[in-house]
Amino acid sequence: MSQYGMIIDLEKCVGCHACAIACRAEWEVPTGKDSAERERRRNWVKRLGPSKTPQGLASTYYPGLCNHCDKPACVTVCPADKVEATFTDPKSGATKKMEVAATWKDPFNGTVQIDKERCLGCGACADACPYSARYVNEEEGDPKADKCTFCVERVAAGLEPACVQTCLARARIFGDLSDPNSEVSQYVKKGAAKLESAKVKIGPNVRYYGNKKDMHLLTTTCTPQAMPQANLRRTIMAHMLKPAMDQVKNLGVLGLAGAVIVKGLSEDEKE
């Protein structure tokens, strides 16, 4: 069992935005905002300051991406019908079966992934993320939730994540947090911090390392202070959808009733 993670070393980062653009190229991420006004991005850099901190004037960066959390808020809210999936540990070959919706946390590498085929594009997961790490990609007509995958596809092919490869500063370090000898674990020992607060403790696996004033600026301005309020309307609809989905699954064909229900939901939301 591994837990992939990433360290952002703010001592090295120069805020050049190459990571954000390399990611956009790699995964053809569209620009602009989705229809719920979320930034369409998997990966971002926000410049912070110059601002006063107790340690003096500071300016640094918030390079952000999906935290692949220990307790991902996005996974539990997914309304898609659950199916059984078999996961395989690439190291030991061990397998594990799990009931998963359209998004899940991988039991062997700890990454949070999305099955685009079964994603409904409802955006519930994106709403649930306190880090705003998800958006809904509506480019191809079928809306689908999208976010950083830690480039597991590239990693499986023996490559570095796209953002890591292009980083001229080597400020992004990717690796296995469960391996105490990994470079990322060494950073954890040196004090690399999670962006967590009293009310947001879901175990992010992206950590930040930097000097006191930069870390002060980062943590005071970029740590989410509350879990997002569940969008009641969307939650209700997600629950209403479930029976419809089950019916579809059971019948294997689309019933007229189902179509009517869904049409009604869709129009209701547009009000």
Added chain:
Amino acid sequence: MALNLTRRKFLQTASLAAATAAMSGCFANRANASTPFVKKPFTAPGSFADTKTAVGGVCEMCFWRCQLVGKIRDGKLVKLEGNPKSIDNGASICARGNAGVKLLYDPDRLKFPMKNVGKRGAPQWKRITWDEALDECAAKLKGVVDKYGPHGIAMFPHGSSATYPMGFFEKVVGTPNISEASFFQCRGIRDMAYVATLDTPPDENVDMANAKAILLLGGHFGENVHVSHVKRYLKGLENGAKLIVVDPRFSASAAKADIWVKIKPGTDTAFLLAVMNHLIKTGKYNKAYVEANGVGFDKFSAGIAHATLEWAAKTCDVPAKQIKEVAELLAANAPNVSIHPGRHVSWYGNDFQRERSLACLTGLLGAIGVKGGFVKGKGPKVGKAGGWPKINEEHAEAHALHKMAKKHPFSPPGTPTDLIREAAITGKPYAIKGFVAWGQNPIQTIPDQEMTNKMLQQMDFVMVCDIMPTDITMYADILLPESSYLERYDMIKPGTQWDLSGKQEQYISARMPLVSVTAADHERKDPVWITNEIAKRMGLEKHIPVQSMEEKTDKALAGANLSIEQLVKEGGIHVQPGADPYGSVLKVNFFSQEVADAGFPGIPTYIPVPETPKGYARLVYGRAPVHTFNRSQNNAWLVNEMPENPVWLNDESAKKMGLKDGDRIELVNQDGVKSRTTTVVKVTPGIRKDTVYMAHGYGTMNPAMTVGVGKGIDDQSLITKRAVDPETGAHGMRNNFVKFIKNGKVLNIPA
């Protein structure tokens, strides 16, 4: 958002619910799933899947020219990456490099030769054939040459695509009136001042990776990104180098600095003189180096004796003890110190003296040829090929405006921009009636846009060749579309490993096309083809040195016993053993007889700049990490990262003015010129009260740039007061002052 679960979706869900699959292979084979629909992939496959790798790319999103590979799927470039074989940038490229894909496929790119049937500045375009375009360009240019002489043509080039046509106009046609932005609005002052002092242009050759201390005067790395350059800087910092940043603003580099000198803009030379005077007075300079290699040191030390710490403290508005601290820190780490020469240095019209001071400080510390000091890597020898013969260079020489006027004896190659504009507008000492812009956008590059407009309006003919519809293209009579750096053979890029103390290696790369230029929807051509076709039509065919860019590249490579074929075999980059770069010794002209004889101060001298008028702040500009000059304003990926250029305003001033962070404003300058567009305020304690700052390269006015048009403010539009560096003739662009306008109300900036 709507759930938007359509009937189609439902059918899909129905069939998929029973099926399985997924990206990570955790589901059973989904190929069994039956669905009546042909599904598009919901996720891009990734640049590494089903792609071919094209080698031999050399980036031109900026002039640093990192080596690239292209990931190609179905003939389309999907991603650019650093060439893993590179010993310079490695697999890394910057944001702009990564966004080259978006330039290549920008739908706003120039596609066909166009004729302006409207007015210059307010064009109406009519598509014409290449034959029509070339016939007209050649006839009009020849007309100007026949009537006014070769010097009747002015050329404003930029970038590697302009090298070949520039050679044609200078050497064969014979005009001296060439204004390279990289010289006259950028680094020419630095190069000439270092030549006068150390007898060599410095480029950015300081060995920061191995320095114990680094001094940056306005350098803002991180906001200003050139991959191997920033790698050197970061390696130095990682190894514990002390960083001193002199800047009125808390820049990206100031944020990493040990000492931030919050200097009053324009007074840098006073600061440097005081540092040097302190080192001399306290005996903390490298006496051995100065005695062995210094020229005119006694005169120099006497001449700067007035520059006390207290004098500089008052002049520069920084504490005397901080200036002393900087001097002592440099002395303690000498000679392993990087005194960075800067790059864009055309600031205040007194810049030659500042650059001379930097070179003298380098010599005073003996920071030459040693680890961390001023050291040039020893690159490979590569032949030059495909250059035009010098047919008419004597004519050019005899008509050089600065020589005729006996001005600017330290002008970099070409002719100072303002002498060209003045001659064109006044007709004295001669008329300039033909104008060629090639890759340069003088509108957003050169101060005083109205003067540029006047110059252009009086021309008999204006020709522009570019990739994008930049602002200057609006003034073209004939507009020619050029192939980009990803579609053509071009220049040779030699160099060494990025860390001078690393394994000594040299590399040779050449720009080769990563994708084919053939496409149904455009007729773009490369600069060799375009120039040759014009040369033929001007009756100058016999001087044509090469028939194609490929031939030019192959010939140049032959000079290094290489070929295009061999280079491709080697992955786009040839690497060979290098030579130890350390150990060089340079003579240092502390006092320069040459400069004195020309009527300028032979000892580096502080020349005060105009004070900030009451109610205004000085407009200072710089780089954004996602833009290069004004060239990337329409790149959809880059614009998305930083859509505007906020104006930095001191927080205390903002409070008094009633401005909040994010407020939308306009700017008006000391001449009453208002910004065409708006931007937002960035309220911060990280800037002096007498200074405001914004990133350069925003606010294009050309509606054909559909992504970038009107976004942010064009800083150049507010730089109406010109300053000219007397030694070099290069511009100074930081002597303009602005006020804010919010909701139509002009707001004074408190002192």
